Amino acid sequence: MATKVVLDFEKPLFELEEKLNEMRVCLKQSSGEHNLSETESLSREIEVLESKVDALRHAIYKNLTRWQKVQLARHPERPFTLDYIYMMMQDFVELSGDRHYGDDKALIGGFARIEDEESDFSQTVMVIGHQKGRDTKSNLYRNFGMSQPEGYRKALRLMKLAEKFNKPVVTLIDTPGAYPGIKAEELGQAEAIARNLFEMAGLRVPVICVIIGEGASGGAIGIGVGNRILMAENAWYSVISPESCSSILWRSWKFKEQAAEALRLTAEDLLEQKIVDRIIPEPLGGAHHDPEKMADTVKSLLVEELRMLLEKNPDDLVNERIEKFAAMGVWNEEE
Missing domain, CATH: 1.10.287 (Helix Hairpins)
Structure with missing residues (x-):
């Protein structure tokens, strides 16, 4: 046990x-x-x-303090992307490879069907997400949820496939960051992420992004450009992790708690800043205390958001997505 x-x-x-x-x-x-x-x-x-x-x-x-929420977001018993897929959806068909270099096991995706019998809703979606491991062996296989360039290119291939067949895209974000290795840089890590940002902005289908755990830096935003961004109550989302921020500012990881407070990386902080659109409530103690209840909550919100977005035409979807991200970080200075 x-x-x-x-x-x-x-x-x-x-x-x-x-x-x-x-x-x-x-x-x-x-x-x-x-x-x-x-x-x-x-x-x-x-x-x-x-x-x-x-x-x-x-x-x-x-x-909970902001640092404590970071710890909960990293809890090894927390449900990951595949857990959510199998609890929320049916007929998942995983698609592999970027058709250029290889297949990244840290970022998975494929077609699946999401249904809600009560409201008679059924919709095929392209679901894409970061996947971590539960133990040392599976974490090495999944590269600790840190995707390489081929992962982001695979994600883009799948999103373009979804657009071709007019299917919504749902992304599940949970990564400590894009893989920073030399090989990843040689294969164009920055270009792969930048290309995803550009292409996702113009996708002519609904895109919903769900931050289920960690949302760090370009690794998260690489599949994070959507019409609607939902965030789990105990997740975090930031340009940098508290430890790395502490290391840069104080030359030590000892100040990670202060860094977490300064970064304002919790769901409540980001809703206030209009970076995320909705907070997904978690069972008391975190999603891992009742994964099925958490999955039911995420599913019900996804169905609600999909119903709303599917009524919009492609031009409106693209324009709203671009305007949404263009408005982030805008501020006025009073004279």
């Missing part, structure tokens, strides 16, 4: 939950022994402790 990953700020809650579980085991044993007085006393203690656990859980997760 895999060891549960507990973040530093979760340790007090974890310790209380462990104690609560031990008491429940004791209650079950005492119930079997028919010791009524001991059972009643233990039941009351458990009720009190349950209240304390619930109060502490809300106190922790409703008051």
Whole structure:
């Protein structure tokens, strides 16, 4: 059985939950022994402790710092792109290769169908996203979710294919950044990302981008130009990671928490700055506490957004997308 990953700020809650579980085991044993007085006393203690656990859980997760949200976004048990695809969609057909150099396993994509029986909605989409691994072996296979140039060129090929068949594009963003290796630079990493930005701006089909975990730098924006940008409550999205920012400004990673505060990289920050359009609420404690509930929430919002965008003509989709990104970062200086 895999060891549960507990973040530093979760340790007090974890310790209380462990104690609560031990008491429940004791209650079950005492119930079997028919010791009524001991059972009643233990039941009351458990009720009190349950209240304390619930109060502490809300106190922790409703008051997270920006750095703590970065930690949650990186949680290894958090659902990744393939998890969302299989929980939200049907008939996923993965498409491989960029038709130039190779196939990047850190960035996957293909056609899938998203359905909502309640509203009688069914739509084939091209879904594309970064894919991380769960352990050392799978992380090496997926290059830790860091795509190389062939990954972005594959993504562009798939988006153009979606445009050809008039199918919406849905991207799931979760990467610590584009791969910064020498080989990636030799193969044109910057050009591949820049080309995606240019081509995505002009796609004549609806494009919805969903930041499900980490959204770092060009690695994220390489599949992040959309009509609508949704962001998970505990995800982060920034031009640079807190550690790298700290390293540049303070010559040390020790100031990553201060850097996270200064970068204003949370969903609430970015909604206020009009960089994202909508925040996707997560189960208390993060998406990994109830992946199926999280996937249902993402699916319902995707269906809602798709319904709205599918009613628009291609020219409006392109113009709105360009205007949306052109307005980012605009500010006026008063005399």
